[in-house]
Amino acid sequence: MSAQPGSELISLKQVGAESLWKGMWRLLEGRRLAYVGSMLGLGIAALGRSSVYLLLGFFIDDVLSSPDFAAQVPLVALGFIGLAVVQGFFTYLSGTLAGRTGEVVAERLRNYLYDHIQRLSFNFHDRTKTGELIQKVTSDVDAVRRFIAQEATQFGRIVTLFLANFAALFLLDGELAWLSVICVPITILMSIWFFKRISDAYEDFQNQDGVLSAVLQENLSGVRVVKAFARQEYEQNKFEKENYEKYERGRKLLIWHSTFWPLSDIITGAQMLFGYYIGAQMTISGQLSTGDYLSYITLLVWLIWPIRNLGRVIVEMSRGLVSFERVSRIIREEREPLEDGQASLPERLKGELVFENVSFEYEPNMPVLKDISFHVQPGQTVALLGSTGSGKTSLVSLLPRFYDYTSGRILLDGVELKDYPRRYLREQIGIVLQEPFLFSRTIRENLRYSVGREVDNADIEAAAADAAVHDVVLGFPKGYETIVGEKGVTLSGGQKQRITLARTLLKKPSLLILDDSTSAVDTETEASIRAALKRQLGGRTTFIIAHRIQSVMSADLILVFDKGRLVQQGTHAQLLEQDGIYREVFNIQTMIEHEVEREVASANQGQ
């Protein structure tokens, strides 16, 4: 797609498996040299800065008093500019290298996590909250990016500035250099101590922010209730309480800040004055030249001041590492192996299915399917009937291997289902899920969504017509270019169901599963869809989950489920003969029409 590093998909599987630092190092693959270069750049830039002050000292001592002054001074002036160029160039270089690395790593993580998410098992998604996962893959990834692009380099900058300036000081005078850094350990310890507390206070403050937002959100969405009970004043008091608490916590946070900064100013200030004094004494006693003194006092500033920021940077870095750990935890989750399986794969499945004593549980010892056995001939239509939670959806979820059955055998065209690769099964089996889900794109793109091959508009429209949605779509001002989904126009449940059905039909699956996928469609339209399906899918094994008896009557095999067990199976005629749930349902539905007539008649009499 693009030649940018990071856009290629690198497996980050190892990143989660190792220790934090090792994982981080692995994440930098391909950018390690650049990243080390960026750190070196920082070092060179820091040296450049220190040299500016050394040059100043040289200028004072050797040039000002030199007889050759007029000739030398332009050179020195140029020297200052030259050093600024060096310093500027390396600062820039290090900034772009680190910035690029941060972006590369972020892109790498984003792509990998996106792919990872869609390859994690159904089990993972069943137990994970959408909001939390999104939080991790967006904010935490950004925190990792900031760690690499900014916080770690800031840390590097502080360290290199310190080292370069300390080295320069050491060049001037070793004793003086040591005397100038007395405050450093004190400042570092103090900043770390303070910043731990500041971060805690900040978290308190942020939490209260969340509380306040929740109060506001609830008040706004419950505005009718507030008005209906005339509770404005009560609400105002409730908000006021939390609002004031936020103010108070903000104030506490500020007390920490406003004590820390002047305290560290006093410590560093005292160090500087001490340095000036010692430096002055050494100069007067002849140990240092005036130029050296001048270099010294400016170097001192650049030695001490960055140290003040160390505490803040360390706390920020630790936050970045926590985010990285959270991201790693997702990476450590096992993916669904899509390609595993050793069956020889025919181009199309015939669709013969044998269930032999199949049981299945999502969680240990909580079976949702118990001992299911039935036999489906190729091309048959199978209808599943049963209450919510009786196991119908779980049963059809086993076919594309969304989940693997716990015991028993399922034979598809005579081969154990677990021997087929998941990808192959999902290509061959079309499943229309209970909850219609459309993506935020045009209807045309939604329909074309799953088709690996090129399809022309005629195919798309034919599939839509079979699902009885073509006319509906043409009724929209933009027709097939109408954007649907979360950010598009709102479709009715029935319309969504029909589009998802058309989407699956376009895939031309060799085995079709309809999981209650016409429940929101009116009876008449449903009949026309059924007719179209018969036309299109003649000869294809089809599973239908439905509630209405009209939808299942014509099936070749009707399976009746109750509490995870298969309680009845047969054709409509066979099942009517038997005493059981099926006949009960049928009787009720025919009875209802009589009831309606009776009720109306009685109301007329009762006047």
Place this chain on the structure above:
Amino acid sequence: MEDFTEFQEEEFSTTVTGRTIRRILGLLKAHWPWAAGFLLMIGLVSVLDSYFTYLNKEIIDRGVAVGDMTEVARIMLPYGLLMLVQAAAVFGFIYLTGVLGEKVRYDLRRKMFDHLQGLSLSYYNRTPVGWIISRVNSDSDRVAELVTWGLLDTTWGITNILTALVFMALINWKLTVIVGLIIPVLVVVASWFQKKIITEYREVRKINSRITGAYNENITGVRVTKSLGREEANLREFGGLTSEMHRAGFRAAWLSALFLPIVQLISSFGLGAVIWFGGVEVQLGSMTIGGISAFVTYITLMLFPIQEMARVYAELQQAIASAERIFSLLDAKATVVDRPGARDPGSLVGDIRFENVTFAYDDAPDEAVLSDFDLHVEQGQTIALVGPTGGGKSTIVNLVCRFYEPTSGRVLIAGEDYTQYTLHGIQSRVGVVLQTPHLFSGNVRENIRYGRLGASDVEVEEAAKLAGAHDFIVDLDKGYNAEVGEGGNLLSLGQKQLISLARAVLADPEIFVMDEATSSVDTLTEALIQKGMETMMKGRTSFIIAHRLSTIKRADRILVIEKGRIAESGSHAELLRQGGHYYNLYTQQFREELTREQDPFLAGKVLPAEG
């Protein structure tokens, strides 16, 4: 979450008017001593900073250069003391500015919230909740930031540069002029960069919200993706988005990386000039070594104020746009308000009449939802409103509650035009149960008590019993202390309705309004809700938007509302005999209800709450 970011991006008119600026500064008015305090402190800090550089020069010239250690000590004493003074001032400005910022935020939030409580329902209908939340949260932050730290940074920058120029001029005025020439260049370059950088970051935020959207779809649609085998194609598309993000993010990082070196390079020309001309001046004896050193420091330290001021300037426009949005919220007028001289009715017992009522919503003034509507409801009657969605049923009950007022015509309660009464007087005597009942986070008891704040625990339970909610509540894990979750989402729809019924029972209203749930509630809960409704309707004038046959049958009068008028009106038997709209509606409804009741698969099953 994403909605918020999108609303933030929306551009407001950004023509900076003097009025807006005055109004923004007006936010500081109540706290002016704080503002004056921090300005004073920061001024002191920056004057001292420049003075310290001057003292360093003095140490060199009067002490080090001439070998006079006592002079060094003499200068250092006030130096040290002034440092303590400066530290105190630093404490002062951080504390004052920060707390002032919190005060301004607090004020803004309170003002907005209080104002929001008074606004009419029509405002909420046209304003998304997300938009309002952004105003209260992020816009108030941005404005507070501007009037505190923004003002502080600007003041710091200006005093810093000015005092530095004064001290430099004291040392050598010719050199000061040269340095002074660089300042405008620095200012222009710095502002240009900051503007660019902010634009890039805005771009990054936009792409970021698209990425969040893509993740959202990726996660919520994962089952579809897997069943359709779309993984590769999805990733390819997402990869396009992340490379876009990569590019935009890098451009922002690149600009930031370029910014400092360029500004430093410009100032290094100043440095070169100082060395060159300063050196000459020293040779001529009109300048000291300490003077040169001071100039070098002044030039290096001048970068930061300029950088900060450029940043504030770049953010200024956005902060003003934020302020304008806040003011637009605060300026929104409530449409339903107490008339001058409105009084508390004391009681709403009496007949309710609609006389020639016409009503149209604000956003569609030409499309009357009700026109010339007349209705007379006797005290204590139960009215069932039935008919198609959008026919005007909700409008009628909204008018009864006075959430809206008639565009023309009158609504009379107990013989008087209800605009003579106070809103509070009416709404505290009307009990409302909504179709999708809203509960507040907290426990069950607190939610019921919302109906009457002073009620005792016994009274709360009494109300719950009357509403038929008691039995399910005691079955909950913690009974009355069970948390209901945000918006009540830990409970089913039926349970939420029972609790909101109990809440209405506790309020003991004189008029009862209910919008029945359309979605199926399990049969047991349904029976309880029916019982609760019966309690409420006893002796109270009641308006029910009815979806259940049992409710409809129980009403004293059924109104079939279609296209803003009463299509049919009468008792159940009368209407059935007419064989019109009601007849059709009824038989269809009856068929559906029977199907649902009789379904052996669904009977007695608790369906999950919707919405």
